[in-house]
Amino acid sequence: MSATATTERPAQATPRKNRRTLGNGLTTRRAVPMVPALVLLLLFMAGPILYSLYLAFTDNAIRGEGAAETSFIGFENFTNAFADDAFWNSVVLTIVFTVVSAVIGQNCLGMLLALLMEKSNRAISFVVTSIVIAAWILPEVVAGYLLYTFFADEGSLNAIITSLGLPPQELLFALPILAVSFANVWRGTAFSMLVYSAALSAIPSDIYESAAIDGAGPVRRFRSVTIPLMRPAIATNLMLITLQTLSVFGLIFIMTGGGPAQRSQTLPLYMYEQAFSYGQLGYGTAVALLLLGIGALASIVYLRLLPEEEKR
């Protein structure tokens, strides 16, 4: 948008006459308002990131060795992580959690809801989308408790399925990673739904009409018209929900605390446990950097999905 504005400008206005018009170069004085934001970002964002690049290569700790005197230990934290089964366990759980709850769950359910919104009764879709959005705006800790009561042994889900004569589930013990994944779907679907619903309404309806005249059925229309036109929205949404899901902490912490027996311990929880339960700040930071690496890798993949003109 800004690019168009600047390229159009010299053609329209007479640039030499009124130097003070907008769209001109940034002078030092004009940059002054940007200072507070830059200072905040440098101090509280860039600072910790740079510091983490140092911390990850030290044995910095809250107590024990490395507490009194921090020393540089090279790549030892990383090699320790790669040699630790608990680390790989949490890498696998993180990937399962992200794929099941974000890429499959939130993404597909959000798309489904956005499509249903267009077709179903207005009043019904208003009520249902309000419910879905309510699940999304509730604070993370509240959502954690609500979903804990839903999946718990004596919880709502078991009350419902036993009243139907089915044996009760014990997802929180049997497959905790699935329980927290469902919880994340419950909590996060509204985001995808809103993004897709906005993108769907931006598609002009006459494209569908002419596709229908050409003999395309609903499935074909979805595949050949909707999906290609929504590709930027899908790629952006996937990237945002993946990054969001990779860093989910509170929801899992409240529901299972990473257990039982570390079977729902995703990387953020592993990182937290190492850094604060065991006091290994340096090691925890190394794990955090690896988490950032996974996020960056995922983002690169999604950016490749974007059409060429969106990449600029």
Next chain:
Amino acid sequence: MTTTATTERSGTEPASPRRGVRDRGAPRAGGMSLAASISMIVLGAAFVIPLLWVVLAAFDTEASLAVSWPSEWSLGNFQAIWNAETTFRPLTNSLILCGGATLVTMTAAVLCAYPFSRYRFRAKRPLLLTIIFSTGLPITAIMIPVYSLFVRVNLIDSMVGAILFLGASALPYAIFLTKGFIDAVPIQIEESAWTEGAGLLRTLWSVVLPLMRSGLAVATIFTFVGMWGNFFVPFMLLLSPDQLPAAVTLYTFSSQYGQVAYGQLAAFSIFYSLPVVVLYLFMGRSLGTGFAAAGGIKG
């Protein structure tokens, strides 16, 4: 496909304007609409159960983990938590923390976004990309170095420190949002303000801000709601019990008394969630649409 679509459109558009109107309404009537409505109801029912639990349990002093109609409706749970220590102090702390941080974020974001949107400079593109990239930065991943740094500079357990960090962590997204809103304000209006001699801050305050009021409200509420729900940041940076916001005291709620009073937990959850629900209702649909438009779909 696209070429057919465009030729088709230009052929039919002027001829039958009524057809388009009829078609737009048609799908809602048929069997497809019924199937869609039923699927919607099923999905809605699945989503609503946990929400029902919190509402029903809050009014039931005998609440269990399962959703059930209270045998006797009572305000006992609310009465039990109706005191400064359990409810009002944490909520006040949340308000100070999130209100303060939202103020920091939005002020810095608007001030930064305006020159960013209006002037040309060499670092514009890289800076914008950096901001977009940092919106995706998982804050969870930098909390350990932040904690470690805060211990060093003695900012740990300081409300001001937590406000500044929370404010900074929301900044990239807020700058991105507000820049989008400012971009959408037509530049000609400001040009006349400029030729009449208004300075940068003056123009921003009296010309641009009023024009982007609704967008700014969306961005502000969005920032605030995000912070209100944030658990990890105050959990790490604040320690003393009288400073903890509701997000953290809700977590300690269950461990404090041993036996968990689920009705009281539900009642407190409702108190804690109420502000964001009210803000959302207040914003209505514009929060969804304004936000989705800003969700990175437009550059």
